[in-house]
Amino acid sequence: MPLDAEIYGHKEAIAPSVFWATALHVSLLALVVFLPAVLTHNGADWGNNGSGGSEGGAMSATLVSGIPLPPNPQAKPENVLANESKGLSQSLPAPAAKEDEKAIAIPDKQAKLKSSKEKASTAANAHDVPKQKPQANTPAPSNVKPREMAKVENVVPFGSGGPVAGPYTTFQQGNTAGGLKFGEGGSGTFGSRFGWYTDVVARKVHQAWQSEVNPGITSAKRVYILFDISRSGSPSNVRIEQSSGIPSLDLSAVRALQRIDTFGPLPQGYNGNYVSVEFWFDYRR
């Protein structure tokens, strides 16, 4: 006797479900089995056809970290001939000067310099030449107001921007940012007195940091590292003041400092034996 005759209200087709479930599991199994073979490297291919290594002698890796050199800008995005720092506010374009209809045009000064032949020809055609043409060379009429800048009180003027010379200094590298704060060990004014030295420290830490952060991490809390710089310039006493909660990030920050042999001797004008530095580090990707 069939058991299901009266128990179920309607008959359910189980075969398609079983088929699709089997198909899914088989495909998943195939995925698990074959993907590693497809994706992993053989280990011996680091020289030529490995990750990033392209044929024909192109670069295989950007190996510049470790060489104590700043990055070499390959191409500058814009030609900023005279003013690379645009400050924080930009002057507005001057309103177009309205020409006074009644103003008499100033004759062209350059006309005197023209050769006599041209002079004769221009004299002959004087009446035919349209009056707008000499105006191209004339200076602006005196009744045009000087170009006005947009005045805002609390911002850096246009062109006067740049790094702030203060106790804090920051840097950015790809998806990370770091900053330094110079603390005690002396008068406490180290950062403002020796801004160039704080720049050196920031640059060196920046150079020494390598992305050893677990790639699964997309963002982290700020990690604070404390260390001292001795009179001779060598960092010591590197410790984590406040962890980010992500060990690989903490470790990469500590390692960055451990890679550094020296920042160079402390400035001659500084009397303390050491300066302590707080170094924070943001990570976001």
Add this chain to the structure above:
Amino acid sequence: MKRFLTLFVVLLALVLPGIAQDWIRTGTGVGGEKIRIAVPDFKVVREEGSAQALNKTFNEVLFNDLSSAGIFDVISKSFYPLGDVASPSDAHLDVWGAPPPRAAMLAFGNLGVSNGALQVQGWLFDVKNAQSPQVLAKQYRESATDDNARLIAHRFADEIIFRLGGGVTGIAESKIYFVSSRSGHKEIWTMDYDGAAQHAVTHLNSISLAPRVSPDNSRIAFASFYKGGPNISLWSLELGRMVNFPAFGGTNLSPAWSSDGTHIAFSSSRSGDPEIYVCDQNGNNLKRLTAYHGPDVSPVWNPKTNAQIAWVSGRSGLPQIYIMDSDGTNVQRITDQGYAVSPSWSPNGQFLAFAWVRHYGPGAPGASDIYLMDIASRKWVQLTHDGGRNDFPSWSPDGRHIVYQSTRGGSDQLWSMLADGSQHVQLTFTGSNSQPNWSWK
């Protein structure tokens, strides 16, 4: 069915990155911006004799030293405000800090000649710091010759580079030793790092190869056919003559100093097959490190630790770079293909620079180029491109420059570049010059 397909795609998307992801340990960029530094011409304050000519030399050398240091963006002189900057009272920092120069640092000073003595005062000012701008103030006094003007400029440049480069000593006073045949024989020559003051060191009328200066800059070890050989020879730069070094028999080539100056590694065929040997600085306590069929040549120490030696071995066919511990154990092959020779270990121990023909043999028109390899990760970069045959790289003591030999100009000449492969500068122009070696300091 559609639902299942979606599920499958989602699963795939979840699984794929999990497998493809790997731990990446690569520097994405180094350092912040280069430091913008302005170097207005020094002003002659006491004119006597050739003061103007000396000042011209001084200004050119200082500007060139800072430009080639690799850490500065030296601002073009056409952007400078008018007027001399001879002393701190002339330095209007607000003008220098504003566009067009927009300098972060200002190096300036004056120069005078009195009673045959050249006196130079130089300052380095932090333009952004109006309260206490002075970073450096230096005064130099030497007899008034062109060489001394050059020397003082080098010293002042090195001071600036030392301060602003984070404690890495500049290389402006370093020397390059090399082999030149311009006298008719292959002799050891020397020059300043910028190619100035080239002169012969040895006059042996023989064939001298592979000069390596000792870490204290007192002796040069080289391979020489002087008195038979080729043997390892030592030339004292202090005495100006050969000093005693034993002849081991066979073909002895490519000496290399350990960075503490106590040992010399070299290649010798005294046993019939070229192998790597190590001995004391005076030739005693000879020890053989390699014992494998095939030539082993061109050893170089890890200057950071002296615990490792990289060398070139032909044991597997074409020459490849190998690394071993300095007692001969733990041999590892570093390059996997092509024709790799002339290793040079970076001062911080992290990189090997070497010449590599990656695709060698018939049907593979490979060129010999300079490559850089991070030893820990075995990742490499190519530093020279499309420029003749490049060989014999040698690191500068600051780890920022590499000098090498290249035929890109038609003949074998010496060039230098920054260690990231930029700023190639030709140093020698006459004769045939090869096998450069940068001094240790």
